[in-house]
Amino acid sequence: TQGQVITCKAAVAYEPNKPLVIENVQVAPPQAGEVRIKILFTALCHTDAYTWSGKDPEGLFPCILGHEAAGVVESVGEGVTEVQPGDHVIPCYQAECRECKFCKSGKTNLCGKVRSATGVGVMMNDRKSRFSVNGKPIYHFMGTSTFSQYTVVHDVSVAKIDPQAPLEKVCLLGCGVPTGLGAVWNTAKVEPGSNVAIFGLGTVGLAVAEGAKTAGATRIIGIDIDSKKYETAKKFGVNEFVNPKDHQKPIQEVIVDLTDGGVDYSFECIGNVSVMRAALECCHKGWGTSVIVGVAASGQEISTRPFQLVTGRVWKGTAFGGFKSRTQVPWLVEKYMNKEIKVDEYITHNMTLGEINKAFDLLHEGTCLRCVLST
Ligand code: NAD
Ligand code: AHE
Ligand code: ZN
Numbered sequence: 001t002q003g004q005v006i007t008c009k010a011a012v013a014y015e016p017n018k019p020l021v022i023e024n025v026q027v028a029p030p031q032a033g034e035v036r037i038k039i040l041f042t043a044l045c046h047t048d049a050y051t052w053s054g055k056d057p058e059g060l061f062p063c064i065l066g067h068e069a070a071g072v073v074e075s076v077g078e079g080v081t082e083v084q085p086g087d088h089v090i091p092c093y094q095a096e097c098r099e100c101k102f103c104k105s106g107k108t109n110l111c112g113k114v115r116s117a118t119g120v121g122v123m124m125n126d127r128k129s130r131f132s133v134n135g136k137p138i139y140h141f142m143g144t145s146t147f148s149q150y151t152v153v154h155d156v157s158v159a160k161i162d163p164q165a166p167l168e169k170v171c172l173l174g175c176g177v178p179t180g181l182g183a184v185w186n187t188a189k190v191e192p193g194s195n196v197a198i199f200g201l202g203t204v205g206l207a208v209a210e211g212a213k214t215a216g217a218t219r220i221i222g223i224d225i226d227s228k229k230y231e232t233a234k235k236f237g238v239n240e241f242v243n244p245k246d247h248q249k250p251i252q253e254v255i256v257d258l259t260d261g262g263v264d265y266s267f268e269c270i271g272n273v274s275v276m277r278a279a280l281e282c283c284h285k286g287w288g289t290s291v292i293v294g295v296a297a298s299g300q301e302i303s304t305r306p307f308q309l310v311t312g313r314v315w316k317g318t319a320f321g322g323f324k325s326r327t328q329v330p331w332l333v334e335k336y337m338n339k340e341i342k343v344d345e346y347i348t349h350n351m352t353l354g355e356i357n358k359a360f361d362l363l364h365e366g367t368c369l370r371c372v373l374s375t
Helices: 046-052 103-104 167-174 176-188 203-215 227-236 252-257 271-282 324-336 353-363
Strands: 004-012 022-027 036-041 068-076 088-091 130-132 136-138 149-152 156-160 195-199 219-223 241-244 265-268 287-294 314-317 345-353 370-374
Touching: 004 149, 004 271, 004 353, 022 149, 022 353, 036 088, 036 167, 046 271, 068 130, 068 167, 156 324, 167 176, 167 324, 167 345, 176 203, 176 265, 176 287, 176 314, 176 324, 195 203, 195 271, 203 219, 203 227, 203 265, 219 227, 219 252, 241 252, 241 271, 252 271, 265 271, 271 287, 345 353, 353 370
Parallel strands: 195 219, 195 265, 219 241, 265 287, 287 314, 345 370
Antiparallel strands: 004 022, 022 130, 036 068, 036 149, 036 370, 068 088, 088 156, 130 136
């Protein structure tokens, strides 16, 4: 198949919120600096649902969504040296070129090399898509487009992993789990003995809990409007639970009262701007740090009294938990193989690519953490 167009199945999003259509899609061969991957397993993340909903200002249609996956390299374009056909890989929506201003700064995991193309659904070389249906182009998404049996990505967006690792599990290391762990380890840098508040106990919030537990946090307070979330959350390290609906007072006041003035660290893992405010304001005066992880819709803005920051609270955000993707995803895979981090525990459902619309329905029901699709 090397050098040839591959026709395969992919789930195409033609319009916001309209059911995805399983199509025969043509996938062009990889050009210079590109890698064509046979995707074997892909999970669904709430960010896919967010873009599909039409609320993402970067959302383009028709497109192929998906960004949490694992597969095997099918072929590589000219000049690609770091992976070869047969390598087991995880596509990374956050690239790492190791050459750009961002990568060399030592201050961020964001990479500037291909972002201008991945944000508009095309490849860097010719600003065109490698996907088409009957000659009509279909946009890429987040530089990954994993809801397809084959995809083409930039070489700077491919993490080569241990071939022994079970792809049906480690696909989760493409987004949600590293995001939560890294928000704690890299962005907040939680110290032993800290008190932590986690708003939203989905996959990302649970991974924050796991990260906080391994960092030695003492009180790990989970906050969710769905009280059923506590049972599962305990297994990930949450040791106290608050449902805002059980209280008259604003949730930030409830947490401040519970913690003698506020928590050391808080994490917003929902994407709700009023909860982001509460998460900042439940932090301790003088040092409390709040990390925004959730993605909020186009047009939404955060606010608080500047006095909150003047008096020492710190507001931060994180993308992919601050992990350098190509370097650290393989390391996370090893940590999983050594049983140092959980992955299997986040997988509540398994389905096939053909059942993707049903999988999206599940994602909104609240019983589903991650649903892994086999392609
Ligand atoms: P999820 O929907 O599984 O989890 C959200 C949880 O929040 C649910 O348990 C829900 O009951 C709870 N919730 C909703 N409204 C609430 C409220 N007002 N107060 C308290 N709890 C509330 O989602 P997820 O997959 O865990 O993702 C969480 C967010 O993180 C999404 O916005 C997603 O787009 C974003 N995300 C960001 C990054 C990043 O790199 N920054 C990476 C992955 C995901
Ligand atoms: N396109 C959206 C922003 C989406 C967003 O913030 N994405 C996160 C990852 S979410 C993964 O599930 C991210 O890493 N952003 C950094 C980047 O470079 O995109 C919008 O609202 O414009
Ligand atoms: Zn995601």
